[in-house]
Amino acid sequence: MFELLKARILHGYQAIPDPLKAKINQAFPGVPRLSAGADLAALAKCCPVNAISDSGLDLGRCIFCGKCQRLDPEAVSFEADFRLAADSREKLIIRPGQQDYPETSIQTRLPRQFRRSFALRNVSAAGCNACELELGACSNVNFDMGRYGIEVVASPRHADALILTGPISQNMEAALYSTWDAIPGPRFLILSGACAISGGIFAESDKIRRSFASKLTVTLYIPGCPAHPLSIIHGLVTLMRGR
Ligand code: SF4
Ligand code: SF4
Numbered sequence: 001m002f003e004l005l006k007a008r009i010l011h012g013y014q015a016i017p018d019p020l021k022a023k024i025n026q027a028f029p030g031v032p033r034l035s036a037g038a039d040l041a042a043l044a045k046c047c048p049v050n051a052i053s054d055s056g057l058d059l060g061r062c063i064f065c066g067k068c069q070r071l072d073p074e075a076v077s078f079e080a081d082f083r084l085a086a087d088s089r090e091k092l093i094i095r096p097g098q099q100d101y102p103e104t105s106i107q108t109r110l111p112r113q114f115r116r117s118f119a120l121r122n123v124s125a126a127g128c129n130a131c132e133l134e135l136g137a138c139s140n141v142n143f144d145m146g147r148y149g150i151e152v153v154a155s156p157r158h159a160d161a162l163i164l165t166g167p168i169s170q171n172m173e174a175a176l177y178s179t180w181d182a183i184p185g186p187r188f189l190i191l192s193g194a195c196a197i198s199g200g201i202f203a204e205s206d207k208i209r210r211s212f213a214s215k216l217t218v219t220l221y222i223p224g225c226p227a228h229p230l231s232i233i234h235g236l237v238t239l240m241r242g243r
Contacts, residue, residue, distance in 0.1 A: 014141045019233045022082075028228070029064045029078035032057050036097035038075035043068045049194070049201060056095040059084060060197035063225035084223045085235025092197070092221055106238045108219060111186065114160055115240050117149040120190070121159035123179050126202070127166030130226040131193035135165060143229045148237050156182035164213065165226075167195040167202040173209045180216070188219040190236075192227045200225060 016022050024030070034040075034057055044052040046068055051061035057068075057076070069076045083102035086092050091105050110118070124132045138145040139152060153159050156179045168176060180187070191213060194200035199208050222235045 015144050016142055019143055019145070019230055020237060022230055024080050024082050024228075024230060026080045028080045028082065029066060029069075030081040030084060030231075031079045031101055032059070032062070032094050033077050033079065034094060034096040034098070035075045038096045039072070040096070043072060043075060046071045049203070056093045056098070058198070059086070059092040059094060059223040060089060060221060061194060061200070061203075062223065063194050063201060082228050082230040083234050084227070084231045085238070086221050086223075087219065087239070089197075089218070089221065092223065106220070106235065106243075108239060109242050110188070110219075110240050118236065118240055119151055119153045119158055119160045120163045121156045121161070121179060121183065122152055122163050122165060123172070123176050125164060125166035125172040125176055125196070126169035127193065127195045127200075131165035131195065131224075134224075134226045134229050135163065135192060135232060138229045138232050143233060145229075145233045145236070148233070148240065150233075150236055150240075156180075157184070159183050159187070161188035161190055161219070163190040163192055164196045165192050167199045167205075167208050168210060168212055169207050170209045171207075173212060176212050180212070189213075189216050190220045190222065191218055192222040192224075192232060194223065194225045197221050197223065 040052055040054055049061050049063055051058045086105040087108040094101060122135055137143055162180055162183060191197045202208055220235050220239050222232055224231055
């Protein structure tokens with residue numbers, strides 16, 4: 001008994017007091033900034049996933065490898081800010097000189113009945129498993145997203161939303177549609193991680209089928225490779241409660 005108490009005291013209090021205001025390691029590559037005069041053509045050449053174009057840096061494709069920042073640290077920097085989620089695909093393009101991200105990134109709010117309780121069904125559609133691990137971490141004692149009434153459920157019948165991870169292989173396409181059809185309406189689609197948003201590092205594969213993600217209305221995009229638990233929780237809670 002004494003040993004148990006000692007272990008409990010040494011263990012301390014593990015839960016992050018407020019995940020929405022958590023301090024993240026300064027080395028975390030979060031919200032990117034492009035300088036007004038950034039040479040996008042030169043930066044585009046170094047990006048392994050074609051995340052940089054004439055328009056800017058696409059958070060939906062970026063795998064946060066840091067190559068562009070190492071090539072030209074004056075032109076690209078990544079702030080230690082996990083508030084990466086957005087409510088539209090267009091908002092995920094960070095443009096040169098842009099400073100209003102993430103303040104304007106999520107303006108959608110869920111209907112009132114979802115503001116205190118939100119059940120998610122995850123479908124892992126052929127990713128590398130890291131996005132699923134980070135989603136699982138959201139429910140652990142550190143991040144504890146259950147405190148906001150958010151839980152990952154075992155059946156689509158009990159879900160309010162489908163949270164997709166992975167790029168969607170042809171073998172997962174039918175299962176994904178079946179899961180979506182089994183979720184009672186109103187239902188919401190959330191894409192977590194670069195693979196789910198754009199195909200990520202698998203985008204060029206001929207085994208990828210993107211029709212599900214392109215046909216349906218997406219309520220929330222959570223960038224990352226993988227998406228960090230704080231990014232996931234911030235995106236979901238903002239969607240539920242607003243800013
Ligand atoms: S950090 Fe993102 S935009 Fe920059 S090179 Fe890597 S994948 Fe491309
Ligand atoms: S986005 Fe990155 S971490 Fe997530 S499934 Fe794809 S490769 Fe893995």
